[in-house]
Amino acid sequence: MLKKNLLLLAVMLACVQLVPAQSKLARSGDSAATGQNQTIAFIHVNVIPMTGASRVLLNQTVIVRDGVIAEIGATDKTKVPKDATRVDGRGKFLMPGLVDMHTHLFSDDEFPDELAGDELTLMLANGVTTIRLMIGTPEHLILRKRVADGELLAPTIYAASPQLSGRSTGDGFNGRVVTTPEEARRAVLDFKAAGYDFIKLTNFITLPVYDAVIAAAKEAGIRVIGHVDTQVGVRRALEAGQQIEHLDAYLESVLKDDSPIKTSVSDIGLFRKENWESLDHIDERKVKEIAQATARAGVYSTPTLTFFKITFGTGASDEEIRQRPDYRFVPTKLRERWNKVSKRLRDTQATEARRREYVRVRNLLVKEIHAAGGKIMTGSDTPEWFLLYGFTLHREIKSLVEAGLTPYAALEAATRNPAEFLGAPAGTVEKGKRADLILLHANPLDDVANAEKRVGVMTRGRWLLESQLQKMLDEIAPRFQKALDKEN
Numbered sequence: 001m002l003k004k005n006l007l008l009l010a011v012m013l014a015c016v017q018l019v020p021a022q023s024k025l026a027r028s029g030d031s032a033a034t035g036q037n038q039t040i041a042f043i044h045v046n047v048i049p050m051t052g053a054s055r056v057l058l059n060q061t062v063i064v065r066d067g068v069i070a071e072i073g074a075t076d077k078t079k080v081p082k083d084a085t086r087v088d089g090r091g092k093f094l095m096p097g098l099v100d101m102h103t104h105l106f107s108d109d110e111f112p113d114e115l116a117g118d119e120l121t122l123m124l125a126n127g128v129t130t131i132r133l134m135i136g137t138p139e140h141l142i143l144r145k146r147v148a149d150g151e152l153l154a155p156t157i158y159a160a161s162p163q164l165s166g167r168s169t170g171d172g173f174n175g176r177v178v179t180t181p182e183e184a185r186r187a188v189l190d191f192k193a194a195g196y197d198f199i200k201l202t203n204f205i206t207l208p209v210y211d212a213v214i215a216a217a218k219e220a221g222i223r224v225i226g227h228v229d230t231q232v233g234v235r236r237a238l239e240a241g242q243q244i245e246h247l248d249a250y251l252e253s254v255l256k257d258d259s260p261i262k263t264s265v266s267d268i269g270l271f272r273k274e275n276w277e278s279l280d281h282i283d284e285r286k287v288k289e290i291a292q293a294t295a296r297a298g299v300y301s302t303p304t305l306t307f308f309k310i311t312f313g314t315g316a317s318d319e320e321i322r323q324r325p326d327y328r329f330v331p332t333k334l335r336e337r338w339n340k341v342s343k344r345l346r347d348t349q350a351t352e353a354r355r356r357e358y359v360r361v362r363n364l365l366v367k368e369i370h371a372a373g374g375k376i377m378t379g380s381d382t383p384e385w386f387l388l389y390g391f392t393l394h395r396e397i398k399s400l401v402e403a404g405l406t407p408y409a410a411l412e413a414a415t416r417n418p419a420e421f422l423g424a425p426a427g428t429v430e431k432g433k434r435a436d437l438i439l440l441h442a443n444p445l446d447d448v449a450n451a452e453k454r455v456g457v458m459t460r461g462r463w464l465l466e467s468q469l470q471k472m473l474d475e476i477a478p479r480f481q482k483a484l485d486k487e488n
């Protein structure tokens, strides 16, 4: 046993010397992309600046230097530097890269850490140039730095802390159990000191623990994000200024006063069948009220509509799942496991009428929050039940349109709003912003499905053509399928 391990270690050390660390990605990045300090000019391009109105600037030249948008102007008035690589933008549309505010990685759990690079490539290939990893691990902090240093060709990373929860979920629980105010305070200070960008809450959080988290985070200068336990309630979360995921605790807050059932189907409430009855007792006026309260509180919302809609609302047939472009990246071992989960869900699900009502009310909440002036952000909550990364971010943009947002508002939720929340110099096409861009064959303001008709993607000033991205995907797909095989 020991001998075998030593041999393995020797082999690993040899590999380190022969092949520079993370050579695969660094190399594909260098050969496929133009280096970070080169100059690139998009010429005759239609720019969608996303600066506050649904408009297109026609026939522009956009110059990118050192990873930043250095210049934008009418093509006939903007000088292109001699050394610039020119990209013909005639008839094309340039918009900001997309942001996924809620994602995880297979490699957070039992999957090998090496898979992380491939996972990030999958996001990038879908036009996602910034992500927020929602249940942090020390590995995320390393990835964040390597991307920031230009060492790893991937979306820019924000890392939430390991989860704070009132209970451990057993194997693979990646977080800290906090059941007293003192434990909560300690966890906040520790995770702040470790360098995480946000404090992430999940479930089973009591009110005293919640209050301690909010107070400690305020003192430490770090923001609190994530789930809202029904013990805390959405009103308290709004008052605390917590950034809310999944519309947690909203459904419980919009029940009629005379509803015979007071619990509902937010978050883990979904798994109690009797809670679905609450959907017969929705008070539409309360939907409007809570939406207005959300906007007044200035709390940003990541509704993750798609994941909840498909998983608990509309469902998906096996055939549909197999047809999805994500399917070839689902590890074989996980296919079996997720199939079992799907079957169990289908068996315990509520009536179709209630599931439809569930989708309708969640959509209505999003529409009303937006109408009241609240800020919506896109999040995929991938990888979950056959839904993977970037593909699902595009589904989420479409889900927002389905909920009643205009294409501009839906794209704003995927670009400008999250950048604003993160304080990131991105999310719009403006001089001085980070060059996170996607070039499209058609106008996404006409139809958000056009946001997938890519000519190429630029991340931090590195330009990747769609053909190069697709080639990278073809290379990584087999690695995903076999990802767990060698472990067993």
Ligand SMILES: [Zn+2]
Pocket: 102, 103, 104, 134, 381
């Ligand atoms: Zn999540």
